[in-house]
Amino acid sequence: MIELDGVCHDIGSTRILSDISAEIPRGHLTALIGPNGAGKSTLLRLIGRLESVQRGRIEIDGLDVAQTPSATLARRMAVLGQQTAISSRLRLSELVGFGRWPHHHGRPRDIDRAAVETALQVFGLSPLADRFLDEVSGGQAQRAYLAMTFAQDTDWLLLDEPLNNLDMSHARGLMARLSDLVRRAGKSVLVVVHEVNYAAAWADHIVAMKQGRIVAEGAPRDVLKDGTLSMLYDTPVAVTQHEGRPLVLHHY
Amino acid sequence: MTLAALAPLTLASLMTGAASVDIFAALSDPRAMLVLMESRLPRTLAVLLTGAALSVAGMLLQAIVRNRFVGPDTVGTAESAALGLLVVTLFAPAMPIWGKILVSSLSAMLGTALFVALIRRLPPREIMLVPITGIVLSGVIGSVVVYIAWQADLMQYITTWLMVGEFSGVIAGRYEMLWIAAAAAGLAWLAADRFAILALGDGVATGLGLSATSVMRFGLAVVALVSAMVVTTVGMIPFLGLIVPNIVSRIMGDNLRRALPMVAAAGAALLLGCDLLGRLMRHPFEIPVGTVMGFVGSGIFLYLLYRRPAHG
Numbered sequence A: 001m002i003e004l005d006g007v008c009h010d011i012g013s014t015r016i017l018s019d020i021s022a023e024i025p026r027g028h029l030t031a032l033i034g035p036n037g038a039g040k041s042t043l044l045r046l047i048g049r050l051e052s053v054q055r056g057r058i059e060i061d062g063l064d065v066a067q068t069p070s071a072t073l074a075r076r077m078a079v080l081g082q083q084t085a086i087s088s089r090l091r092l093s094e095l096v097g098f099g100r101w102p103h104h105h106g107r108p109r110d111i112d113r114a115a116v117e118t119a120l121q122v123f124g125l126s127p128l129a130d131r132f133l134d135e136v137s138g139g140q141a142q143r144a145y146l147a148m149t150f151a152q153d154t155d156w157l158l159l160d161e162p163l164n165n166l167d168m169s170h171a172r173g174l175m176a177r178l179s180d181l182v183r184r185a186g187k188s189v190l191v192v193v194h195e196v197n198y199a200a201a202w203a204d205h206i207v208a209m210k211q212g213r214i215v216a217e218g219a220p221r222d223v224l225k226d227g228t229l230s231m232l233y234d235t236p237v238a239v240t241q242h243e244g245r246p247l248v249l250h251h252y
Numbered sequence B: 001m002t003l004a005a006l007a008p009l010t011l012a013s014l015m016t017g018a019a020s021v022d023i024f025a026a027l028s029d030p031r032a033m034l035v036l037m038e039s040r041l042p043r044t045l046a047v048l049l050t051g052a053a054l055s056v057a058g059m060l061l062q063a064i065v066r067n068r069f070v071g072p073d074t075v076g077t078a079e080s081a082a083l084g085l086l087v088v089t090l091f092a093p094a095m096p097i098w099g100k101i102l103v104s105s106l107s108a109m110l111g112t113a114l115f116v117a118l119i120r121r122l123p124p125r126e127i128m129l130v131p132i133t134g135i136v137l138s139g140v141i142g143s144v145v146v147y148i149a150w151q152a153d154l155m156q157y158i159t160t161w162l163m164v165g166e167f168s169g170v171i172a173g174r175y176e177m178l179w180i181a182a183a184a185a186g187l188a189w190l191a192a193d194r195f196a197i198l199a200l201g202d203g204v205a206t207g208l209g210l211s212a213t214s215v216m217r218f219g220l221a222v223v224a225l226v227s228a229m230v231v232t233t234v235g236m237i238p239f240l241g242l243i244v245p246n247i248v249s250r251i252m253g254d255n256l257r258r259a260l261p262m263v264a265a266a267g268a269a270l271l272l273g274c275d276l277l278g279r280l281m282r283h284p285f286e287i288p289v290g291t292v293m294g295f296v297g298s299g300i301f302l303y304l305l306y307r308r309p310a311h312g
Helices: A040-047 A092-098 A110-122 A138-151 A168-185 A196-202 A226-233 B002-015 B030-065 B077-091 B097-119 B129-151 B155-163 B177-190 B192-198 B202-207 B212-233 B240-252 B256-281 B289-307
Strands: A002-011 A014-024 A029-033 A055-060 A077-080 A156-160 A188-192 A205-210 A213-218 A238-242 A245-249
Touching (some): A002 A040, A014 A040, A014 A205, A014 A213, A029 A040, A029 A168, A029 A196, A077 A138, A077 B202, A092 A110, A110 A138, A138 A156, A138 A168, A156 A168, A196 A245, A205 A226, B002 B256, B030 B097, B030 B177, B030 B192, B030 B212, B030 B240, B030 B256, B077 B097, B077 B129, B097 B129, B097 B212, B155 B212, B177 B192, B177 B256, B192 B202, B192 B212, B202 B212, B240 B256, B240 B289, B256 B289
Parallel strands (some): A029 A205, A156 A188
Antiparallel strands (some): A002 A014, A002 A055, A238 A245
16 A cells, blocks of 8 residues: 655646645555646656655655655656657667566566566567667567566556557556556556546546646546546536446547 | 687787787797787777777666666766876875776766666657757766866876777786776676666666666766776777667667676777777877777767657
8 A cells, every 4th residue: 555644746836736645555556536736746756756745745665755755656657758769779678677677686587588588478578678778669679667667566657658559459458557557467557647537437536637726536427527537627418328437538 | 700700800909900920829939928918918908998888888878867878978977087097196196096087986876877867857758859968968067077177287188088099009907997897897787687678768677677767876986986997997889888889789779788798808809900990091100099989989879869859
């Protein structure tokens, strides 16, 4: 379980997060939704210790992220931020291989090589394994980063907008994979999602944020309602049902 | 291929010099032995060590700042090393050589850290601002060095440090510091994975449990130490630490554990080739290797720029 207690965050004099207290359950696929600038990414980066906590307290499975050594946390949670253009010329297999680094610190064993192999396969990258990162498309690079995170094989996965650059089939494939990880392997996933229907179709738990605060949280059918979503995104939204899950209509 | 080039270059370097002796007869001819052990071998080793260490330093620097267009000679490292050396020469001229090198290394590290701090504030997409900032910074520090040297009448010193590195003064007993530079580069190789991960961004490094700051500090220390050693013993060599990493990365990629040995070998071979060229062109007189390298290096650099303008 991730516990947030009174987390505040400022960048310069701008308040990004105000007094966030929440619990993100273990063994669930949790989606973090909300409009641009709501503070979703900042919150995810704070939990993933990519930013240091200014005020409040964040614990992941009882470990305080501000106190626990980073190398220990790297075996508990894998975090993928939004990728900026990187000039490094690594082969995709080498990049994914670095996902195992927290486990072997430079001396890969058979189990590490097997995990890399599996991750490449799962994300459809085996044929591209020997290509350099700057020789593949944006979506393929994004999948390589995801495969690296996946290869890290941690209890928790924190992903910041992993659907960026992915086409329909890979986006759906990723969500199905994450859902499968939760259900079969007992992992916990926290994912920032922009397109609310991916949350509606796959998430077990939803946290909705606006202007640095949590405005709603709970099961998809409780959070994804006409009124809540219209208020959240400041735009009229209708919610219907499709195969027993909410379907959000917002695009016409 | 690089290794295949190193052996004949080394042999040619041992055979080339102003004194006409047959080094193959060294075992029976004491004079040839003297020339070989006191002059030819030290010089050849000095060139190899400098070439390898400086190229590795360039690769580390490029990983730390995540930009391909920088080298230890273009971001103020060499000028900062010279500034430290100048200050010691002025205020503690009696300090033993290792003390001078230590001060010079610290100064080089501060200068390079200043560069890194400056470029962290630049917009990440403007990749060309990084090398420009480096050139401006080295210009500023360089002019401080020149001003102080001018006032203190030490211009000749700094010319040998900064303008054109050359190996003609190398004899046994005057180059051994370079082994430390090469050892520092070797030490960096042991942490090659960490630098490769750091090159992917602070976020990725932190996510994998690395402290981006300490990896960066270690890298800066190696770059500074290597630059300070080279500046004090033979003077700065332009372009080497810039182009060799680019060429090797182009062919082998940035998995530093695999690429660094090749960077070291290629750097050693290229510098030795340039040194030989400088020794042979007006034999028995010499053209400083810094001049030859500047000519050859700028040509290669322009070619690299032209071939690949879109990538940082």
